[in-house]
Amino acid sequence: MKDSDNVVSIQGLQREQRESKRGASLPVPVAAVRDKARELFAEQAKLVFAKVDDSLFAMAEKAHGQEEQDGLFQALRLLRVERRKVVERFADNVARAFLVRESSDEANDLYSADSLSLVHNDDLEQLVAVDTMVANAKRDFAEPLAEISLRLNTLLSVKIYDKNNPIGPDAICDAFVEASRPLNLHIRARLTLLKKFEQIVMANLGTVYEQCNDLFVEHGVLPSLKQQRRVARQQQRSSARGPAPQAGQEPGQQPVGSAGMGATVTAAGYGLLPMNSGIAPMAAQDLLSHLGALQSHLPGSYSDGGIQLLNINSLLQERLVDVRQAAALTKVDSDIIKLVEMLFSFILEDRNLAEPIKTQLGRLQLPLLKVAIADKSFFSKGGHPARKLLNELADASTGWQAKDKYESDPLFKKVSEVVAQVLAEFDQDINIFSVLVESFREFIERERKRAQKLEQRIVDEADGRAKTQAARARVAAVMDALVAERELPPVVSEWLEKVWANMLFLSCIKEGTDSESWTRDVRTARDLVWSVHAPMPDGRKQLLGLLPALQERLKAGVEAVSLNSFDARRMFAGLKEVYRERFALAQRIVEERSRKAQEERDEVREQVRDEVREEVRVASHSAVVVDVEKVVELPQMEELEQVVAEVERKGQKAEAEELSESDPHWQQTFRLAQGSWFELKRGDEEQFRCRLAAVIKDIDQFIFVNRNGAKVAEFTRMELAQALRAAQLMPLDDGMLFERALQSVIGTVRKSRGEMH
Structure with missing residues (x-):
C-alpha cells in the first residue's frame, strides 16, 4: 500500500471516530427523531423493492431487444439478492445524515465537480430524475420541513438549511442513491428503481415529517410551531381574498411589502x-x-x-x-x-x-x-x-x-x-420541431439532387480517365512481356498493335482483368506470338492444330475493333505468308536431317565429294540451328497475370517509397470516408471547404467537390498524405452538432472532476 493510501485511511478512521462521538452525544430529541426516521424509511424501502420486482419483470417481457431483456433480467436477479443490503445501507445513511455538517455554496454550483455529474452520459437521466423528485418534495412539503429545520436549529450548533437537513429531500435521495450505487444495473432498471422510490418514499415524506415533528413536540421542542403554522395559513387564505392588484401590477404579483413564504418582498x-x-x-x-x-x-x-x-x-x-x-x-x-x-x-x-x-x-x-x-x-x-x-x-x-x-x-x-x-x-x-425537420430535409434533398448531378458527372469523367489509363498500362505490360527479346515479323507486330492491343483494352474496360474475356484475349495474343516463333519442325504438328481456332479468334477480333476490310485482307495474307515460310523451314530442316543420315551411311563415296557435301550440310545445318536457337520460351499465362497485377501495384509502391508505411498521415488516407468534409488552404489567403466525393481506386486518386458538386481539388494518395501533414487539408468533425457539444461539455466536466479530486 502507498504512503498516501495510509494517510487517507488514517484520516478516514479519525473522521469516523469523531462522527461516532458526535452521534453518541446528539441531543435526546434529535437521537429519538433519528431512530424514528431510520425505522420509517427502512420500512418504506422494503416496499420499494417489492414493487420494483413486478415492474422489472413486466418490462423484461416486453423488451425490444435481447440485450435489453438480458440486462433487465440480470437487474431483477441482482435486486432480489441485494435488496436487504441496500435497505440496510439506506437506513444507515439516513441515520448518518444526522451528523450534520455545514452546507457549502459550492454544492449548489453547476460548475462544481459533483453538480456537473448531471451531464455524464450514463448518469444524466438518473440525476435529472433525482433533482426533479427533490424539487417536487421541497414544494409539496415545505411547511413541515421548515418546522423540522427550525427545531433542529434550536438543538444543533450547525446552521440547518434545506441542503443539509438530515431528513430533507436532498439527504433522503442522496442516502438512497448512495445505497444503490454499488449495484451494476441496466439504466432502465435503475430509473425504474428511482421511480418506485419517488412514488413510495418521496411522495409520502409528509407522513414521516408529521411523525418527526410530533416526536419533537413530545420532547418539548418548539411545541407552539404547529399553532403558528395554522395562523399563517389562515392569514394566507385571507390575503388571497384580499384587495385587488394595484395599478400596473400583474395577476399573481405580490404588492410591495406583502409577505410570501416566510420572507418579506420589498421593492x-x-x-x-x-x-x-x-x-x-x-x-x-x-x-x-x-x-x-x-x-x-x-x-x-x-x-x-x-x-x-x-x-x-x-x-x-x-x-x-x-x-x-x-x-x-x-x-x-x-x-x-x-x-x-x-x-x-x-x-x-x-x-x-x-x-x-x-x-x-x-x-x-x-x-x-x-x-x-x-x-x-x-x-x-x-x-x-x-x-x-x-x-x-x-x-x-x-x-x-x-x-x-x-x-x-x-x-x-x-x-x-x-x-x-x-x-x-x-x-x-415540440411538434413544431418535427414539422420543421421534415420541411428542411425536403429542401436539402432538392439542393443535394442538383449538386449530385454535377458531382456524378465529374466523378464519372475522372473514373473513366482512370480506367483508361489503368487499362492501357495493363495492356502494355502484357504486350511487353510477349514481345520481349523476340524478333517478330512486321505483320505480326501490326496484328498486335492494331487489333489485339485494342481487343485487350476493350476487355479490360468492359469486364476487367478477372474476366474470362480478358483471359481469352491474352491467350490469343500469346498464341499468335507462339505461332510465328514455335520451334521447327518439333512444333509443326501443334501449330497445325492451333491455326484453325486461331484464325477464327483473329476474325472475331477484326470485327470487334472494326478494322477496315482492306487492312484485314492484307494482314491475313501477310500472316498466311509467314506460316507458309514457317512450314517451308520445317520441310527444309527435315530434308537436311535426312540428307545427313544418308551421307553418314555412304562411306564408299569419294573423299573430295564427301568433303564438299559435308561443307554444304554443315552450312545448311548451322543456319537451321541458329534459327532454332533464336527461339525464346514464351511466358506462361500465370506469369502474364502476375505482370498485370504488378502494374496495378506499381503506382502505390512508387508513392509508398516516399513515405514510411507507419507514417500516420499516410495511414490516415486509408481511413478517410467518402462524404467527409475538409477545410482546404491554398496560400495564406485562400481557404474553402470541400467534401471527399470519390476515391478512384484504379489510379489511387481522391476527388474533392464543394457544396454545389463542382470539383475544387484532386490528390494522389501521396499528395493527400502530404497535404494532411502540412495542415493544408484539415478534416472537419462529422458528428452531429448537439452530440459533439454534449461530449465536449462532458469532457470539460470530467477534467474538472479530475482537477478537483
Missing part, C-alpha cells in the same frame, strides 16, 4: 433570489412563461445579427424586476440553464460552421432551453425532435461559406427562415 427584493432566501422556487410553468416573453423580445444587440451567448440568469433578473416579482430557481432548472449555456458556448465556437450560420443557430438558445425545462428527456433522448432540427441545420451548413451577399444564398435564407419560425411559433408544443 429592493424583486428579481432572481437565491434558493436559501426563503422565496418559493419558481414553478416550471412560470419559468417557461418568462422565457417565452424573453424569446419574443430578444435584446437588440443579439437580434441584429452578432454572435452572442445569452446570460439567461441576467435576463431573468431583468424580467422579474420589470414585472415587480421575486422568485428563486429550483436546483434542476438552474442546472439546466447553465448546461444549455455551456452547450451553446461550444456551438458558437465550432469551427465547422461559418459565422453567419452560428449566429442563426445561436438564436435557438432560448427555445431549446424551454424544451429542456419542459422535457427532462431532452439531454438523454438522442432522437428528440429539437435536437434533430439543430443537427440537421448544422449538418447541412457544414460546407457552406459566407461569400458576398450571402444573405440571398438559398441555404442561408432557409436556415434563417427555420430559426425565425421557431422563435415566432414555438411555445411548448
